[in-house]
Amino acid sequence: xxxxxxxxxxxxxxxxxxxAKEAGEKFFAYYSQATSAGxxxxxEKTLIALAVAATQHCPYCIDAYTNxxxxxxxxxxxxxEAVHTGAAMQAGVTLAHAxxxxxxxxxxxx
Numbered sequence: 001x002x003x004x005x006x007x008x009x010x011x012x013x014x015x016x017x018x019x020a021k022e023a024g025e026k027f028f029a030y031y032s033q034a035t036s037a038g039x040x041x042x043x044e045k046t047l048i049a050l051a052v053a054a055t056q057h058c059p060y061c062i063d064a065y066t067n068x069x070x071x072x073x074x075x076x077x078x079x080x081e082a083v084h085t086g087a088a089m090q091a092g093v094t095l096a097h098a099x100x101x102x103x104x105x106x107x108x109x110x
Contacts, residue, residue: 005059013060043072050079051086 017024035045046068053061069079 007060007063010060010064043074046072047074047078047082051082051089054083055086055090 014028017028035049036042037045040048046065049061050065050069053065066079
């Protein structure tokens, strides 16, 4: 994977607007608004973004949001707590879907 995800490739990301200008510009406007301070602080949103990046396995986002956390003075321990929260949520989502399996098994047992 080292050659698949290269940090230098991330510089191409802003160029996604070239092939879909309107959609790309709307995405970047939305992204900027959604990740900027609002009712939640920039700090809180950055920790959320890091947790989502980790659960979605995006090395670019993990890199970007780890560095942003560090720039905001967020400790390694706080980052790990956020990632554990994301991991617990991911596990919970997976296990919650086991209710579907249990329902089918119960129906077949009748």
